[in-house]
Amino acid sequence: MGRLAGKVAIITGAAKGLGEADARMFVREGARVILTDVDSANGERVAAELGEMAEYRHLDVRHDAEWRALVDDVVARHGKLDILVNNAGVVELGDIETQTEKDYRFIMAVSADGTWFGCQHAVRVMKENNGGAGGGSIINMASIASVQGESAVAAYCAAKGAVEGLTRAVAVHCARQGYNIRCNSIHPAGILTPMVIEVGRQAALMRGAEEALNGGPITKLGEPDDIAYTVVFLASDESKFINGAAIRVDDAKSVIAGNA
Ligand SMILES: NC(=O)c1ccc[n+]([C@@H]2O[C@H](COP(=O)([O-])OP(=O)(O)OC[C@H]3O[C@@H](n4cnc5c(N)ncnc54)[C@H](O)[C@@H]3O)[C@@H](O)[C@H]2O)c1
Secondary structure (H helix, E strand, O other), rough: OOOOOEEEEOOOOOOOOOHHHHHHHHHOOOOEEEEEEEOHHHHHHHHHHHHHEEEEEEEEOOOHHHHHHHHHHHHHHHOOOOOOEEEOOOOOEEEEOOOOHHHHHHHHHHHHHHHHHHHHHHHHOOOOOOHHHOOOOEEOOOOHHHOOOOOOOOHHHHHHHHHHHHHHHHHHHHHOOOEEEEEEEEEOOOOOOOOHHHHHHHHHOOOOOHHHHHOOOOOOEEEEHHHHHHHHHHOOOOOOOOOOEEEOOOOOOOOOOOOE
């Protein structure tokens, strides 16, 4: 039996990159998966490839009303929500002197606001699971940008710091309320996805890819499944005593001396 058998999951930003890898692994592990994104062409394609245990729904995570409609629809049709992966995120290059307010607001809206709305709506319905006893797992995709100073992506650092702090607040609230809802953050670095390819391309144009990502040498890139294995673990009951944790999956990039 799959490690996520019988569970219902929503994954944001699932049309490509890490979210797509999560969705593929979730279905292999027996979950029913609602892939969401703003890139509907890719989202529909991936969901179709995954078969009857997967479906695609448009969700722009910046909008509270879209969240409410989606979560209510999932509970109405599938009876519950067990897992939320707040994965959607965007990055634009810019340090504290050069990043525009427009980019700052955009990055914060997707990562910080989007994760905020997702947590609010997930807690609202997960606390009703199991006949009111509650139950669920929320996984927030942060970054090592929240734990080290990545000067070339200042707004991204701010957004991921918000995600990390919110994760702890949600975890403690749910533990105190006895909701049986866990909330943890994952902090990846250097995983080969469309985002990293695009940042690398922009950086190469500006100053050189190595410098722009985190000011130090990129030793090697990870694969999306390196993150998906951790997401599946946190989504499964195997991690039932892990709550409020910030888990780095970065091949030591955030702890190598001189790498920040
Ligand atoms: N790849 C890495 O090395 C890395 C490192 C640290 C953190 N992360 C984080 O992991 C997450 C996934 O990153 P990725 O590398 O797969 O990026 P990606 O750009 O390859 O994929 C992100 C997905 O999010 C979607 N998205 C963008 N704005 C959205 C919105 N408003 N609403 C819904 N969906 C939206 C995009 O359409 C895309 O499908 C992000 O939060 C990112 O910050 C990635």
